[in-house]
Amino acid sequence: MAEFVSELKRTHTCGALRGGDVGATVVLMGWVDATRDLGQFRFVTLRDRFGVTQLRFDAHRDADLYADSGRARSEWVLAIQGEVVSRGENANRELATGEVEVLVTRLQVLNRSEVPKFPIRDEVDANEDLRLEYRFLDLRRRPIQSKIVLRAEITHIVRDFLHGEGFLDLETPVLTKSTPEGARDYLVPSRVHPGEFYALPQSPQLFKQLYMISGYDRYFQICRCFRDEDLRADRQPEFTQIDIEMSFIDRDDIYAVCDKLVARIMREVHGVELQLPLPRMSYDEAMARFGVDAPDLRYGLELSDVSDLVAGSSFSVFSDAVAAGGQVKAIVVPGGADLSRKQLDELTEVAKRYGAKGLAWAKGSAEGWTGPVAKFFDADAQRTINERLGAGADDAIVWVADRTPVVAAALGNVRKHLARSRGLIPAGVYKFTWVVDFPLLEFDADQNRWFAMHHPFTSPRNEDIPLLDTDPGAVKARAYDLVLNGHELGGGSIRIHDQDLQSKMFELLGIGAEEAELKFGFLLNALRHGAPPHGGLAFGLDRIVMLLSGAESLRDVIAFPKTASASCLMTRAPSPVDAGQLAELGIRTLKNE
C-alpha cells in the first residue's frame, strides 16, 4: 500500500499536537488504538508512548484512502501525513490532544498485527498469566507503562543525586563466588573447571567493601541481585538494588545522605516535601509498639503490654503465659464494639497463622466488657485495663498471650489486618522511619547456633563488643533499615573493618578458621591491608517504585518479571538444554531418570 510515502519522517509524537498546531502538515507514526467507522468517514486513534491522537479519513475527500484505512486493525503500525484541524465543539477534553485531529492525506502501513489476545486498554480483565505471556502487549498499556517510566525517572534521579554528592558509579562481577549464610545461590557451572560453579551475587556486599579498602570512597551502583528462594508478591528471584558504600563515616553520615536522596525522590516524583531528618526508632521500640521490624506508621492500633495487670488473673491463658516467662499484649480497636463474629474469627485466623494459639477479645459496652474473656475480669480489673489501654465503651480489645516473639508476630499482623479491613490506612500518606540498633545475632534453636541478623560483616556497637563473649544475644549492631509505610525500602550497616573482630564474628557464627579462610579468605586478607572504617546500605529499587506507583505486586514494576514459580511465561525460561551443552559442562541431571 502506498509506497510513495516511504520517505515520510515523523514530525510529532502522538501526544504532541495542540490547538496551536491547527493548519500544520504533520507526519505521525504509531499503533492503531481504536477505529470508529461512521460510513462516510472514519476515526482512527493512533497511539505511541507519548499519547493518543485522533485521525480522520473522509470518503468525500479521498475515497481510495478511506477504503485503505478500513483495512487497518487494532495494533497495526501506521505512518500518516495530514493536516491538523480543530475539532471545534467536538473536542475531547479527556485527551491531551483532544482539541485537534489530523485530517489524513497519506497513509502507510508500517506493519500489521495479529489480533491482540487482550485489548490494550487501561482497564483490562485478562488473567495475569496471559498478560505475562504477551508481556510486550501488556507493556503497551498505559498503567504498566507509567510504572516502567516512573522507574526510569527514579533511577535517573538516583544517579544524578549520588553523582552530585561525589559518589562513583562502579561495577562489580556478576559471576562470583558462592558464600555460605544467607539465601540460596543461583549457580553457574564452569566449563573450564568441570564440577565447579560460580554464583550470581545475592548482593555486591563484599565487592563494595573491597572497593572501600581499595580507597574508592563513595561507591554506588544500581545492580541486579539474585536469590533462589520462594517468591511472594513483593519478592522476585532477580531484583535491583541501589547499592551504596562510604568510608570514614558512621551511621549518621549514612542517614544524612539517604534522607536527602529519599527527599529528592519524593519531591520530584510526588511533589512531597519530607521533613528531615527522617524519624528514627530502635528495633526494640518497633517490636514493642508494632510487633514488626518494619512498622507502618500511617495508623495507630499500637500494641500495649498488660502482662503485669493480668499475671494474677483467673484466666489461665493469660496468667500461664506470664508465668512461663511470656507476655500478654493488647490492641484497642477504636469503635470495635461493632466487630462481627466473622470478623473476629478472621482476626483469630491471622493470629494463628503467625503462631498464636488464639486471639482473646472483649467488646466494650456501658455495662463493661462482653465476650468470652469478660467473666474472668471484675469491674475493677476491667477498668484498670481500659485505663492502661485508653479503651472506651465503643471499642474492642484483642489480646495475644504467648512467648514474646509469637505475641509480636501475631499481634503485629493482626494490627495490619485490622488497619486494612477497617479502612484505617489514609491514602497518599508517606510515613518514613529509620529502624536502628538491630540485634547483631539471632539464635536458631533448630540448628543450635547463632546467625547474623543482617550479615556476618556487620559491626556491633562499640559499647556492646564485650558482650560478644558473655551475652551475644544482647549485642546490638550498627545496622539500620529505612522503612516506608510498613515496607523495608533498604537496609545496611557499618561494617567490621578489623580482621580480629571479623574472625571473632565467624567464630561466633560457627564458621571455623579454616572455612572462613576458604570462603572469605580474600576479605580477611584485605582487612589485613589497611581497611578504613566503612559502611553503607542498599535500597530495593523495585520496592521503591512499587510503593511510589501504588502497585500491588513487584511484577507490575519489572518490565519482564517472573512468576511465583520463578519462570518467565514469555520466554518459557527456565528450559531444558541439550545433552551436548550439559556434557561440555560436566553435568548430568537427576530428573527423568
Next chain:
RNA sequence: GGGGUGGUAGUUAAGUCGGUUAUAACGCCGGCCUGUCACGUCGGAGGCCGCGGGUUCGAGUCCCGUCCACCCCGCCA
C-alpha cells in the same frame, strides 16, 4: 515443603441436584451508518469444559492424580 483460590469460545465469566443441542458479554468476520471517541446497528463464525485416570446408563458438574497461575506460611542474613 505446607495451606488456600482459580483454570469452560480469542478474552472475561455463568453453568442449579450428574440428564436432551454448554450460555452471555466483549473481541473477531461481513453488511449498514457524516461527528465518533469503550460509536451505534443488523447478521455470522467460533468449544480437547487445563491434562490423565476413575465412578456412572450418562460427567463441565462427583472422586483420585497431575500441570499451570495467583495469595499466604515456612524460606528470603
